[in-house]
Amino acid sequence: MANPSAALIWALRETAVRLKNGAHYAWGHHGACNCGNLLQVITGQSEKEILSDAHTCPGEWTEIAEESCALTNAPFNVLVSRLEATGLTPTDIHNIEYLDNKEVLKNLPGGFRWLKRNKRQDVIDYFEAFANLLGRKTAG
Numbered sequence: 136m137a138n139p140s141a142a143l144i145w146a147l148r149e150t151a152v153r154l155k156n157g158a159h160y161a162w163g164h165h166g167a168c169n170c171g172n173l174l175q176v177i178t179g180q181s182e183k184e185i186l187s188d189a190h191t192c193p194g195e196w197t198e199i200a201e202e203s204c205a206l207t208n209a210p211f212n213v214l215v216s217r218l219e220a221t222g223l224t225p226t227d228i229h230n231i232e233y234l235d236n237k238e239v240l241k242n243l244p245g246g247f248r249w250l251k252r253n254k255r256q257d258v259i260d261y262f263e264a265f266a267n268l269l270g271r272k273t274a275g
Contacts, residue, residue, distance in 0.1 A: 136238065138222035139269035142177075146221060147266035149176045151259045162253035169231050169258050170218065178217055185214065234261045242268045 137143060150173045154160060158175075159182060161167045166175070166182030174185050218228055230236035234250040234257055241247045242264040250257035 136236075137224060137227045137265075137269060139272045140222045141273075143221040143223065144266045144269050144273070146173060146176045147262045147269070151262040151266070154255055154259050154262075160255050160258070169234070169252070169261075170228060172258075173231065173262075174214055174218065177221055178214070231261070231265075234258065236265070239265045239268055 153176065154172060158172060159167045160172065162169065164182070164186065165171050166184070166186035171182055171185050174180065175182060178185070215228070219225075223231075227236070230239070233252050234240075235252075237247070239261060240250065243250075243260055244264075250261055252258075
């Protein structure tokens with residue numbers, strides 16, 4: 136599970152707000168998917184810049200997070216390292232893309248339910264539940 140930090144909690148909440156307010160969302164787009172939207176908040180980069188950096192490595196977020204190498208300093212690895220610097224692990228990155236961390240899902244309003252990885256409202260719900268869960272971990 137992620138290392139709860141104020142920066143990560145803020146980024147998750149801010150990403151949810153941006154998605155609620157109509158930020159571009161497309162699950163199959165590196166710059167506008169679940170992690171892409173979160174990275175926009177964390178880095179201040181546009182989806183176009185993230186997409187450009189993402190194309191320096193083959194694969195999806197979850198694959199790249201598991202294979203990233205900080206030594207190469209390739210642009211996409213820099214993006215993954217920015218996610219990790221906020222407290223996320225490669226497993227968290229996978230879970231964000233697929234909305235499937237059971238601990239987060241148990242903290243959804245109304246209780247546990249499976250979410251769809253490419254449904255905007257489900258992504259918003261997941262980010263909010265994840266932020267709330269991490270917030271409770273830092274308070275307790």
